[in-house]
Amino acid sequence: MSVILVFLLVIAGFAGWWLSHQRLMTKPWLEQGAAGDFVPFDRSGLPTAKIGLGVFLAVVGCLFALFTSAYFMRMALSDWQPLPMPRLLWLNTGMLVLSSVALQCASVAARKRQMDTVRLGLAAAGLTAIAFLVGQLMAWRDLTADGYFLASNPANSFFYLITGMHGLHIVGGLVGLGRTTAGAWNGARPERLRLSVELCAMYWHFLLFVWLAIFALLAGWAATFIDICRQLLT
Amino acid sequence: MVDVTPADAVPPAEVAEMELYHPHSWWTKYVFSQDAKVIAIQYSGTATAIGLVALVLSWLMRLQLGFPGTFDFITPEAYYQFITMHGMIMVIYLLTALFLGGFGNYLIPLMVGARDMVFPYVNMLSYWIYLLAVLVLVSSFFAPGGPTGAGWTLYPPQAIMTGTPGGQEWGIILMLVSLILFIIGFTMGGLNYVVTVLQARTRGMTMMRLPLTVWGIFTATVMALLAFPALFVACVMMLLDRALGTSFFMPAVVEMGEQLQHNGGSPILFQHLFWFFGHPEVYIVALPAFGIVSDLISTHARKNIFGYRMMVWAIVGIGALSFVVWAHHMYVSGMHPYFGFFFATTTLIIAIPTAIKVYNWVLTLWRGDIHLTIPMLFAMAFIVTFVNGGLTGLFLGNVVVDVPLSDTMFVVAHFHMVMGVAPILVIFGAIYHWYPKVTGRMLNETLGRFHFWVTFLGAYLIFFPMHYIGLMGVPRRYAEMTDVTVMTESAHHLNSFISIMAFIVGFAQIVFLFNLIWSIRHGREAGGNPWRATTLEWQTPQTPPAHGNFGKELPIVYRWAYDYSVPGAKEDFIPQNMPGTFGPSREPA
Numbered sequence: 001m002s003v004i005l006v007f008l009l010v011i012a013g014f015a016g017w018w019l020s021h022q023r024l025m026t027k028p029w030l031e032q033g034a035a036g037d038f039v040p041f042d043r044s045g046l047p048t049a050k051i052g053l054g055v056f057l058a059v060v061g062c063l064f065a066l067f068t069s070a071y072f073m074r075m076a077l078s079d080w081q082p083l084p085m086p087r088l089l090w091l092n093t094g095m096l097v098l099s100s101v102a103l104q105c106a107s108v109a110a111r112k113r114q115m116d117t118v119r120l121g122l123a124a125a126g127l128t129a130i131a132f133l134v135g136q137l138m139a140w141r142d143l144t145a146d147g148y149f150l151a152s153n154p155a156n157s158f159f160y161l162i163t164g165m166h167g168l169h170i171v172g173g174l175v176g177l178g179r180t181t182a183g184a185w186n187g188a189r190p191e192r193l194r195l196s197v198e199l200c201a202m203y204w205h206f207l208l209f210v211w212l213a214i215f216a217l218l219a220g221w222a223a224t225f226i227d228i229c230r231q232l233l234t
Numbered sequence: 235m236v237d238v239t240p241a242d243a244v245p246p247a248e249v250a251e252m253e254l255y256h257p258h259s260w261w262t263k264y265v266f267s268q269d270a271k272v273i274a275i276q277y278s279g280t281a282t283a284i285g286l287v288a289l290v291l292s293w294l295m296r297l298q299l300g301f302p303g304t305f306d307f308i309t310p311e312a313y314y315q316f317i318t319m320h321g322m323i324m325v326i327y328l329l330t331a332l333f334l335g336g337f338g339n340y341l342i343p344l345m346v347g348a349r350d351m352v353f354p355y356v357n358m359l360s361y362w363i364y365l366l367a368v369l370v371l372v373s374s375f376f377a378p379g380g381p382t383g384a385g386w387t388l389y390p391p392q393a394i395m396t397g398t399p400g401g402q403e404w405g406i407i408l409m410l411v412s413l414i415l416f417i418i419g420f421t422m423g424g425l426n427y428v429v430t431v432l433q434a435r436t437r438g439m440t441m442m443r444l445p446l447t448v449w450g451i452f453t454a455t456v457m458a459l460l461a462f463p464a465l466f467v468a469c470v471m472m473l474l475d476r477a478l479g480t481s482f483f484m485p486a487v488v489e490m491g492e493q494l495q496h497n498g499g500s501p502i503l504f505q506h507l508f509w510f511f512g513h514p515e516v517y518i519v520a521l522p523a524f525g526i527v528s529d530l531i532s533t534h535a536r537k538n539i540f541g542y543r544m545m546v547w548a549i550v551g552i553g554a555l556s557f558v559v560w561a562h563h564m565y566v567s568g569m570h571p572y573f574g575f576f577f578a579t580t581t582l583i584i585a586i587p588t589a590i591k592v593y594n595w596v597l598t599l600w601r602g603d604i605h606l607t608i609p610m611l612f613a614m615a616f617i618v619t620f621v622n623g624g625l626t627g628l629f630l631g632n633v634v635v636d637v638p639l640s641d642t643m644f645v646v647a648h649f650h651m652v653m654g655v656a657p658i659l660v661i662f663g664a665i666y667h668w669y670p671k672v673t674g675r676m677l678n679e680t681l682g683r684f685h686f687w688v689t690f691l692g693a694y695l696i697f698f699p700m701h702y703i704g705l706m707g708v709p710r711r712y713a714e715m716t717d718v719t720v721m722t723e724s725a726h727h728l729n730s731f732i733s734i735m736a737f738i739v740g741f742a743q744i745v746f747l748f749n750l751i752w753s754i755r756h757g758r759e760a761g762g763n764p765w766r767a768t769t770l771e772w773q774t775p776q777t778p779p780a781h782g783n784f785g786k787e788l789p790i791v792y793r794w795a796y797d798y799s800v801p802g803a804k805e806d807f808i809p810q811n812m813p814g815t816f817g818p819s820r821e822p823a
Binding site: 001004005008011012015019022023024025026027028029031032033034035036037038039044048049051052055056058059062063066067070073074077078079150151154157161165 | 352353421424425428429432433434437438440441442443456459460463464466467470471474478479480481482495497498499500503506507510538542543546547550554557558790791792793794796797813814815816
C-alpha cells in the first residue's frame with residue numbers, strides 16, 4: 001500500500017498548501033465588518049471547470065495509484081509470471097504522445113484565436129487517440145493469440161485490467177473531445193471553446209502521464225527502479 | 235467564459251437571469267431537476283426508502299437471534315443475506331448518501347451563499363446514477379438465489395463461493411455492480427460539493443467563517459473522493475475473479491472435492507483495499523455529523539461554538555489521520571506485530587482530535603442558554619452516545635484486547651454505537667432543525683419528543699446489553715447459538731430483550747416518518763428563521779428557498795457563523811450577513 005500512501009502524501013501536500021492560504025490562524029470571532037466592507041479573500045483565479053477537472057484528476061490518480069499498490073502486493077506472491085510486452089505498445093505510446101501534442105497545439109492556437117489550427121489540432125488529437133485505442137486492442141489480441149489469457153496468470157490479469165481501465169478513461173475523454181470538436185466546427189464562442197480545449201488538453205496530458213507510469217509498471221521497470229532505490233536506502 | 239482575472243473570481247452580487255439554469259417543465263423542475271435542493275430531497279427520499287428496507291432486515295435478524303428456531307422462514311442462508319444487506323445499505327446507501335447527497339446538496343449552496351452547485355448537470359446525473367445503484371441493489375432480492383450473504387465486508391474467498399448465498403449466483407455480482415455504480419455517482423456529486431465550497435462562496439465568506447457543518451461535509455467529501463476508489467478497485471477485481479475466473483484475491487481452493495480454477499490469489503489484498511476505504515468511511519459518516527452537531531449545539535444553546543479554530547483543525551486532522559489506521563480492522567489477519575503496533579498507535583492518536591471536539595461541544599453547552607428543543611436533545615444524545623462508542627473503540631484499537639474480542643458481539647455493539655446510532659441521532663436532530671427551512675412548517679413537537687426518547691433510550695437498551703453478550707464470547711455472524719456453552723440462559727433472555735427493544739425502536743421510526751409526511755400539510759407555520767439562527771440558509775427571502783436561493787442579490791458576509799448572545803446587540807443572534815460592529819472588545823475586521 002506504499003504507492004497509494006505516497007500519492008496521498010502528495011495530495012496532502014497540495015491540501016496543506018491550500019489550507020495555509022486560508023488564514024487558518026485568524027480569529028473569526030473578532031471579525032465584523034461595516035456595510036459594504038467585507039474581507040477580500042484568495043479564491044483561485046482559475047475557471048471553476050478547471051478546478052473541477054483538477055479534483056477529478058486527483059480521484060483518477062488515486063484509482064491508478066491503488067491499482068499500482070495492488071499490483072505490487074500481488075506481484076510478491078509466488079505464482080507471478082511476467083508476460084512479454086508487445087512491441088506494439090511503443091507505437092501506441094507514440095500515438096498518445098502525438099495526441100497530447102496535437103491538443104497542446106490546439107490549446108495554444110485557441111489562445112491566439114486561430115480557429116483553423118484549433119480544428120486541425122482537435123481532429124488530429126481525436127484520430128491519434130482512436131489509433132491508440134485500436135493499437136491497445138491489437139496488443140490485447142496479440143497477447144491472447146500467444147496464449148496469455150486474462151485468467152491464466154495474475155500478471156496477465158493486471159495487464160488487461162489496468163490497460164483496460166486506462167482505455168476506458170480515454171474513451172470517456174473522447175466524448176468530451178468530440179463535443180469540443182463539434183463546437184469548434186459549429187462556431188462556439190471563442191472563449192468557451194478555448195476553455196473546452198484547455199480542459200481536454202489537461203485531461204489528455206494527465207492520461208498520457210498515467211499511461212507512461214503504468215507502461216513502466218507493466219513492463220517491470222517500475223519494480224526494478226524501486227529495487228534500486230531500496231538498495232540505495234539500505 | 236471571459237478571460238478570468240482574480241477580481242472576476244468573486245461572484246457579482248447580482249447574477250444575470252440567463253446564467254442560472256431555469257427549468258421549463260414540471261419534469262425538469264421536480265424530476266430531472268438540476269436544482270441542488272430538489273436533488274437533496276430526491277437523495278434523502280431514496281436513502282430513507284432503502285433505509286427502511288434495512289430496518290426491516292434488522293427486525294428479521296433480531297427475530298432469529300431473540301427467538302431462535304421459532305421462525306422457519308429464516309434459514310441460516312437467509313440470515314446471512316439479512317446481515318449483509320442490512321450492513322451495506324445502512325453504511326453506504328443510507329448514511330453516506332444521506333449526509334453527503336442529502337445534507338450536502340441542501341446545505342452547501344445555501345450556507346456558503348451560492349445560487350446552486352457549480353456543476354448542476356453533473357449533480358443531477360449523480361442522483362440518477364445513485365438511484366440506479368439502489369435499484370440494482372434491490373433487484374438482487376429478486377434474483378435467483380437472492381442477494382449476497384457474504385457479510386457486509388464481502389471477504390473473499392467465501393464471498394464468491396458456492397456455500398455463500400449468492401456467491402455463485404447473481405447476488406454478489408449485483409452487489410458489486412451496484413457498488414461500482416454508487417461510486418461513479420458519488421464521485422460526480424462529490425466533485426460538486428468540493429468545488430462549490432472552493433469556488434462559489436459568496437463575498438466575505440472566508441473558509442474560517444464557514445459554519446462547521448460545511449467544514450464537516452467538505453472534509454468528508456474530500457476523504458470520500460480519495461477513499462471510494464479503493465472500494466472501486468476491490469469491487470472491479472472481485473468482479474473479474476467471480477465472472478472471468480482471474481485470481482486477484484482467490485487462492486487455490488478445493489470445493490466439494492473439486493479444484494477450482496483459481497490459484498494463488500491473496501484474500502489479504504482484498505482486506506487491505508476494503509479497509510483502506512472502510513476506515514475512512516467511518517469518518518466520512520462521522521465528520522458531517524460532527525459539523526452538524528456543532529451548529530445544532532451552538533444555535534440551541536444560544537452561545538458561540540467553543541474553540542472554532544480547534545474544531546476546524548480537528549476535522550482536518552481526523553480526516554488526514556483516518557487514512558493511516560485501516561489495518562486495525564485486520565489485527566487477526568496474521569500481520570507482523572510491528573504493523574499491529576503502528577496501527578494501534580495511529581488509532582489511539584485519532585482519539586486526541588476527537589476528544590478535543592467532544593470537550594468543545596461540552597464547553598459550548600457550559601453556561602449556555604440551553605433550549606431543550608428536539609434538535610438539541612438529539613445533539614446531546616449524540617455526544618453521550620459517541621463518547622460511549624468511542625470508549626469501546628479504545629478497547630478494540632489495542633491489539634491485545636482486540637484479538638479476544640474480534641468477531642464477537644462486542645464489535646457489533648461498538649460500531650453500532652459509534653457509527654450507527656451516533657450519526658443517525660445527528661441525522662434526526664438535523665432533520666428536526668432544517669425541516670422548517672425545507673417545508674416552511676415545524677415538525678410535530680409531541681411526536682418528535684416521543685420519537686426522541688424511544689429512539690435514544692431504546693438504542694441504549696439494544697446496544698448496551700450487546701456489549702456484555704460480546705464479552706461473554708458470543709460470536710457475531712452466527713444464525714443460531716443454541717446448545718452452546720457460551721450462550722447461557724441469561725444471554726438468551728438478554729437476546730430476546732434486545733429483540734423486543736429493536737421492534738419498539740423501529741416502531742418509533744415509523745412514527746417519525748408519519749410525522750415527516752403529516753407535518754408537510756399540518757405542521758405549525760415556521761416562518762423564515764424559527765430557531766433565530768445566524769447562518770445564511772435562514773436568511774433567504776423565501777421559505778422554502780426559491781430557485782436561485784437568495785433572490786436578486788447574493789448576501790454579503792460580515793461575520794462568522796456563531797454570533798449568539800453578543801453583549802450590546804439588540805437580539806441574541808446576529809446573522810452572518812448583518813453589517814456593523816457589536817460587543818465591547820471587538821475591532822472591525
